[in-house]
Amino acid sequence: MMTGRDRPPFTAGISSDLPSSARHRAVTASEIDRLEGRDVSTHTLKASTDRGRAGDKIFSGISLTAGILILAVLFSVAVFLLVQAAPTFTADPTEITGGNGFTSYILPIVIGTVIAAIIALVIATPIGIAVALFISHYAPRRLARAFGYVIDLLAAIPSVIYGAWGYIVLAPQLAKGYTWLAENLGWIPFFTGPASQTGKTMLTAGIVLAVMVIPIITSLSREIFLQTPTLHEEAALAMGATRWEMVRMAVLPFARPGIISATMLGLGRALGETMAVALVLSPGALGASLIRTGNQTIAAEIALNFPEAFGLRLNELIAAGLVLFVITLIVNMIARFIITRHKEFSGAN
Amino acid sequence: MSKRIDVKDLNVYYSKFLAVEDVNINIEARSVTAFIGPSGCGKSTFLRTLNRMHEVIPGARVEGEVLLDGDNLYDTAVDPVTVRGQIGMVFQRPNPFPTMSIRDNVLAGVKLNNKRMSKSDADDLVEKSLSGANLWNEVKDRLARPGSGLSGGQQQRLCIARAIAVSPQVILMDEPCSALDPISTLAIEDLINELKAEYTVVIVTHNMQQAARVSDKTAFFNIAGTGKPGKLIEYDDTTTIFNKPSIKATEDYVSGRFG
Amino acid sequence: MAANQTLQRRQSQLTRGHLPSYAVWVVLGASVILGAALASLIGFSVVGWAVISAVVFVIAATLVTAVAEGERKAKDRLVTYLVYGAFLIALLPLVSVLWTVLQRGVPGLSYNFLFTSMNGVTGATDNQALENGTPVLGGAYHAVLGTLQITLWATLISVPIGLLTAVYLVEYGAGKNLTKAITFFVDVMTGIPSIVAGLFAAALFALLFGPGTRTGFVAAVALSVLMIPVVVRSTEEMLKIVPNELREASYALGVRKWRTITNVVIPTAISGIASGVTLSIARVIGETAPILVTAGFASSINWNVFSGWMSTLPTFIYYQILTPTSPTAPDPSTQRAWAAALLLILMVMLLNLVARFIARMFAPKTSR
Numbered sequence: 001m002m003t004g005r006d007r008p009p010f011t012a013g014i015s016s017d018l019p020s021s022a023r024h025r026a027v028t029a030s031e032i033d034r035l036e037g038r039d040v041s042t043h044t045l046k047a048s049t050d051r052g053r054a055g056d057k058i059f060s061g062i063s064l065t066a067g068i069l070i071l072a073v074l075f076s077v078a079v080f081l082l083v084q085a086a087p088t089f090t091a092d093p094t095e096i097t098g099g100n101g102f103t104s105y106i107l108p109i110v111i112g113t114v115i116a117a118i119i120a121l122v123i124a125t126p127i128g129i130a131v132a133l134f135i136s137h138y139a140p141r142r143l144a145r146a147f148g149y150v151i152d153l154l155a156a157i158p159s160v161i162y163g164a165w166g167y168i169v170l171a172p173q174l175a176k177g178y179t180w181l182a183e184n185l186g187w188i189p190f191f192t193g194p195a196s197q198t199g200k201t202m203l204t205a206g207i208v209l210a211v212m213v214i215p216i217i218t219s220l221s222r223e224i225f226l227q228t229p230t231l232h233e234e235a236a237l238a239m240g241a242t243r244w245e246m247v248r249m250a251v252l253p254f255a256r257p258g259i260i261s262a263t264m265l266g267l268g269r270a271l272g273e274t275m276a277v278a279l280v281l282s283p284g285a286l287g288a289s290l291i292r293t294g295n296q297t298i299a300a301e302i303a304l305n306f307p308e309a310f311g312l313r314l315n316e317l318i319a320a321g322l323v324l325f326v327i328t329l330i331v332n333m334i335a336r337f338i339i340t341r342h343k344e345f346s347g348a349n
Numbered sequence: 350m351s352k353r354i355d356v357k358d359l360n361v362y363y364s365k366f367l368a369v370e371d372v373n374i375n376i377e378a379r380s381v382t383a384f385i386g387p388s389g390c391g392k393s394t395f396l397r398t399l400n401r402m403h404e405v406i407p408g409a410r411v412e413g414e415v416l417l418d419g420d421n422l423y424d425t426a427v428d429p430v431t432v433r434g435q436i437g438m439v440f441q442r443p444n445p446f447p448t449m450s451i452r453d454n455v456l457a458g459v460k461l462n463n464k465r466m467s468k469s470d471a472d473d474l475v476e477k478s479l480s481g482a483n484l485w486n487e488v489k490d491r492l493a494r495p496g497s498g499l500s501g502g503q504q505q506r507l508c509i510a511r512a513i514a515v516s517p518q519v520i521l522m523d524e525p526c527s528a529l530d531p532i533s534t535l536a537i538e539d540l541i542n543e544l545k546a547e548y549t550v551v552i553v554t555h556n557m558q559q560a561a562r563v564s565d566k567t568a569f570f571n572i573a574g575t576g577k578p579g580k581l582i583e584y585d586d587t588t589t590i591f592n593k594p595s596i597k598a599t600e601d602y603v604s605g606r607f608g
Numbered sequence: 609m610a611a612n613q614t615l616q617r618r619q620s621q622l623t624r625g626h627l628p629s630y631a632v633w634v635v636l637g638a639s640v641i642l643g644a645a646l647a648s649l650i651g652f653s654v655v656g657w658a659v660i661s662a663v664v665f666v667i668a669a670t671l672v673t674a675v676a677e678g679e680r681k682a683k684d685r686l687v688t689y690l691v692y693g694a695f696l697i698a699l700l701p702l703v704s705v706l707w708t709v710l711q712r713g714v715p716g717l718s719y720n721f722l723f724t725s726m727n728g729v730t731g732a733t734d735n736q737a738l739e740n741g742t743p744v745l746g747g748a749y750h751a752v753l754g755t756l757q758i759t760l761w762a763t764l765i766s767v768p769i770g771l772l773t774a775v776y777l778v779e780y781g782a783g784k785n786l787t788k789a790i791t792f793f794v795d796v797m798t799g800i801p802s803i804v805a806g807l808f809a810a811a812l813f814a815l816l817f818g819p820g821t822r823t824g825f826v827a828a829v830a831l832s833v834l835m836i837p838v839v840v841r842s843t844e845e846m847l848k849i850v851p852n853e854l855r856e857a858s859y860a861l862g863v864r865k866w867r868t869i870t871n872v873v874i875p876t877a878i879s880g881i882a883s884g885v886t887l888s889i890a891r892v893i894g895e896t897a898p899i900l901v902t903a904g905f906a907s908s909i910n911w912n913v914f915s916g917w918m919s920t921l922p923t924f925i926y927y928q929i930l931t932p933t934s935p936t937a938p939d940p941s942t943q944r945a946w947a948a949a950l951l952l953i954l955m956v957m958l959l960n961l962v963a964r965f966i967a968r969m970f971a972p973k974t975s976r
Contacts, residue, residue, distance in 0.1 A: 053428065053864075055864060055866050055867070056864050056865050056866050058866075059865075059866035059869070059870075060776075060780050060865075060866070062772055063772040063773065063775045063776035063779070063780060064776050064780065064781075065772075066768070066769045066770075066771075066772035066773040066775075066776060067772075067773045067776040067777065067781065067786065067787075067790045068786075069769060069773075070769065070773055070790060070793065070794060070797070070836060070837075070840070071789065071790060071793055073797075073833060073836070074793050074796070074797055076808075076812070077800070077804070077805075077808040077833070080808055080811040080812050080815065081804070081807060081808060081811055083811070083815065084811040084814060084815070126694070127694045127697055127698055128698075130690060130691045130693075130694030130695070131691075131694050131695050131698045133691050134691045134692065134694065134695040135695075138688065138691050138692065139695075147695070150699070150702070151698065153702060153957075153960075154698070154701070154702050156890060156956050156957070156960055157702075157705060157894075157953065157956070158893075158894025158895070158896070158922055158952055158953075158956060159894065159895075159896060159897075160894065160896040160922040160925050160926055160949075160952075161705065161709065161894070161925070161949045161952065161953065162705065163896075163926070164925060164929055164945060164946075164949060165701075165704065165705045165708055165709075167929060168708075168929070168942070169704065169708050170704075211701040214698055218698075242680055242681065242683070242684035243684055243687075243688070244683055244684040244687040244688070245680070245683075245684070247687075265799065268799040268801075269799070271801065272799075272800070272801020272802065272803065272804065273801070274801070274802065274803045274896070274897035275896045275897055275922075275926065278897075278926075278930075279926070279929065279930065299801060299803045299897065302803050302807065302897075302901065303803060303896075303897050303900050303901070306807075306810075306900065306901045307900060307901070307904065307905065310819070310820065314819065317807075318807055318810075318811055321803065321804050321807040324801055324803070324804055325800070325801070325804045328799055328800065328801050328804070329796060329799075329800075331799075332795075332796050332798075332799035333796060335799075336792065336795045336796060340792075400860065402856065402859060402860060405855070405856060405859060407782070407783065430862050430863070430864050431862070432862075433859060433860055433861065433862040434861075434862030435862075437860060437861065437862075438856075438860035439860075440853060440856060440857065440860075442853060444851070444853040444854055444856075444857045445857075446854060446857070446858075446872055446876070447854075447876055448872075448875040448876050448878075457858070457861060457863075457872075458861035458862060458863065460871075461858065461861065461863040461867050461868070461871050461872070462861075462862065462863060462864075462867070463867070508857070511857075511861065512860070512861070515861055515862060
């Protein structure tokens, strides 16, 4: 990697000991000489160009500015959200939606968000890891790449289309199953009846989210599975291990931190995903049953209400967004931290 | 179009680590000087300090003076870019720019410095440089083709043509043949012999026969042990170094008893 | 004795205790039959049949293996089936989504749909179209234009910033603390929920131009927040794989660092960079949530990103489904939504293909 600076510190900033006009003349002369192939015997090494050096400074300055701008954007995301959310915290509790202050407004939808994300992860994590394992160690070599593309395709489909699919295709299909669950497993709090007849429930939303999270978990896990030292794998196979024993002994222990952070990143996505939930869930009050109409997530709450909101309601929704931002930020930072630490220890990369 | 180099009391550091210690050497204009020595003895590092290329490695710095016909390269007002315009370099592995044609590769130094040139001047420069690198006859019909399509030896000669197109005073070569087959190596060695008529050539090589074949003077570098700085042990006419060196370590090295 | 041995085919010592390869197919056949029987007990359906057969097969095959070949082989086989099964399960939604979009989207994808807006189309128009059996009026022209304009502006904002940041990270800032900070926060930025990015842009413009400022440009800013980290990461990777030798060759010719970067390093990496940018466009072109809160919704064409509300294909789909133009007869709206979904998927797939094409075709030929 290119790392050096063009000049060492001890020559920095001493380019102005000649009048610039004099130097310019020297340069032009020497350039002509050089182009004509003449020997430049009076040539001095000090004949440097101010313009050239300025170009270097300007370019490095611009790229530095761009980098700092990114930090500034992230910082200002936090600040602007905070400023716009502030009125919510100072307002009279009775003016907040629900009439009991911000905490009792936000808490149910925070819990709803977490429930949806947990459902998604419970479904997506085993499937995502198994699919990654399929592509890295089980599928026929020649097809593995193609299968990888297919899973990437899953990630390329826009979320609104998943939402529409969940709303129109998946929910009615699941509604029958929900009725059956309510009748036969109704004693479990999650499946308390009466089941939603449209199928637009938390469980459906969670399943759609799972579909969107699978490619994230798969692609990250797959990358790490492929980094498993071949030596370890061959050592396991040479001992007479079956393929599963090899995976369990060599691949999974190596990949554990990677799997954890992949799951965390999937969690981040599931927490923040908006459209799937906004379209698939008929929102309502918080409740334990996953197959009844009800519950709501932060992202969907914002998307459904923001277009018509004004005044304090607007601040309230931005405050909800701030809460979501903080939650996902923490989840993502933990995931990134695990990845960075893993990189340092494994020597991979 | 050729200048001499005088090095006075030069130390090279990587951060705090002293890599090359106290080198004094005078390199004549229009001659070929070879640097030999075991791996890690600092000869390549030292070569890079002759056109300030070491500065692209973070933490690398020098103390002392390198004079190009009396002008100190490390004078505070000197821009390394100007230095490199006068002292060109050819690297271990041929590295033509993959996005450019053969012609553009030769003109790269001129064009990238934003100098304007008429088409006929550019054509002349391309022909002159490629002829100077003994490559013109092989590539004159395919100047618009990518440089990376040439063989390794041709690529290396293209890199030499690229270096001489900016009309340097000195050409530094860092093991230019180590990635090439014997026939290509011979072509480069012939070329080095021709280049010294116009340029000062300094070449680092691992191959003692090569040093004996191409150089007028030879400098032997050695290192006392890992973690110790490299030093210039002996510098003399090539025939003297290979036939009756005055220092025991040199004799051991050139006779193959060590290194 | 000797004659006996030649008459009896000797079984290989290496295959002893192994199930013959046809055993699996036998188990599969039995499972399918048993699955059909069990499925008809609880009311026959193809889905039920497939699910029950699969479960029966996995259990039966594992048990058979356990009896014949031992527990270790059985575990291995079970995991293999589960892993293959997981892949098939993951394919189901993909196939279902693509099939739905194709099946329901193709009928609506007409010239009329592509080149008219929803201007003047009301519930009455839709009801009439249904009653008379005439083609559905109204289309997504305005939404396509909105998508293209907003995405274009987002690209114009993100690419320079992303590219220059990557240049800083790779060429200037290696090893510095600022570099580590930027890299970390760019990674964190990748995880910002898209709706939060939308709220940020909305909040920013609300402070600058008063509350309720909704234009295409606000949406472009929101999308940039999502796009920049993707551009930075992909460009960074591409710049890192440019061999150092090329930079050194350029410096050795007396070329300045910035000209080395613009004329040697970036051209060498350009195919990878372009492909990364294309993928980042594909990622944001389907974003819905940030558009909802920044650009509002429009039913007519708006050529000006700096004033007035604007629709994009994703928000068009969303509103057509959630609030059908004619509440009593949602079918025409649903049809338009699926046609728009098909159009959007085609755009995204096209961008993905273009990205792969660029990466493959314009990669510099380093034949070494």
